[in-house]
Amino acid sequence: MTRALRLLGVTAVLVLLAGLLGVGTASAGETDPDPLAGAPAKGACYDLTYKQGWEHSVPEAPVECSDDHTTVVIAVGQLKAGVTWDSPEKTISKNVGAQCGAAFAAKIGSKPALLMYSQYNWFWFAPTDAEQEAGARWFSCHLASLEDNALSDLPDKLPRAGRNLPDVLARCYVGRKYAATTCADRHDWRLSYATVVRMKPTAKNLDKAAKRICPRHVSSRVWLRSAVPIDRKSFAIGCSTKTHR
Template identity: 40%
Template sequence: MPRILGGIAALLVGVGLVGSGTAVAVDDPAASGAPAVGSCFAVTAGEAADAWLDQAPVDCAAPHTAQVVATGMLPPPLTWDHPQEQLLDVMSEQCWLALFRKVGRNPLLLLRSQYSVIFFGPDPGQQAAGARWFSCHAVVAEDDRLGELPNPLPRLSNRLPDSVAACLTRKAAHTTCADAHAWRSSYVFFARGRTTQRNIRLMADQICPGRVTTPRWSFTWVDVPGPAYVMACYSQTRR
């Protein structure tokens, strides 16, 4: 689950390069073509992997799968000709921080949600004209697609709506609870110790039975910086 690892890691280490709220003049060619913060789009899972977004925004009251939470600018000396890995690192870190500002930054509650981020840059024509912006979009990840977002975006809490809350499918794939699922997140906690299979299983057996609502239960875990990891306990559902 790279999106969870990236999100929690970004939150805990407090990354920050250039603030994604960098002010630019309206007629600045570096900002030309950037979508408005708060605008919504009907992005598919396939389009989410594209370098730029070739579609018009939709009304946020209509079905949509992505909402712009910030626009950022490539910090000098980076240009669009730099290695893709460097560009993706900058955009990913700034976009996760923008999502945290929008919905909250509690790492445990983040793991109980399916929130993620995607980001787009200018198209080739806009780049040639000097555009340096990138847009950060909040999304919720389902097992094989992007889910529809509620409007407005709910902040992180223990009572997230199904459209945002984290569940598992019968095949243990992460999805929203609005999608078909077999397990629902009931409890998330920090665990300390080495992340060996034995230690993780012992920790799950110690904590999860008292925190779930069904005799059968499941668990997941992710590494985070430092001598700790995050574990989630899931109750079985019939949906």
């Protein structure tokens, strides 16, 4: 996939850019390459739609953060030495993922159980072709809160992931496919409790842990369980209460 939304929920989904123009060597008399040509400022806010998140470069100008906005720049990284926009997708992905992931963790947190309570995600944009021709090597990491098919308006203050988040950030589920969405959006289930289980993340262990943990942490007779593998010996499990919205 190219030019796709770059997200990090509890597990990262890194979608890569391929085939973009490389930066040639400047000839005599040309301006020196500028690695930050066109880069946004850290903290800049944008009012983007979910569809616009699929563009490979930021499709809109920034807006005042006091106005409605759906993303905020949490970092402006640069490709490391030896990496260009013509490098293999896997190489670019590793470089971008390391820097944006670190910025996300610093801003929102990195504990899997706490991340499950939120719809926080990150995605990234590359420079335009013209900016790349000017020598741009930057990429911008944007924080967002995802509904099932939209971006939620962000509040003025962005609390770290955890319990008691405002509805526009909190995780709920909707529909027969149990799509994750914010609790400000239409939903059928709300995450009530999440914890880390030190067991191999097999289907049998997930079911066993859910039956042991969830009934004590939900307020409805029926409940929904969700889980995210952390490594080969542990996983985070979430228990959701049935709602009437």
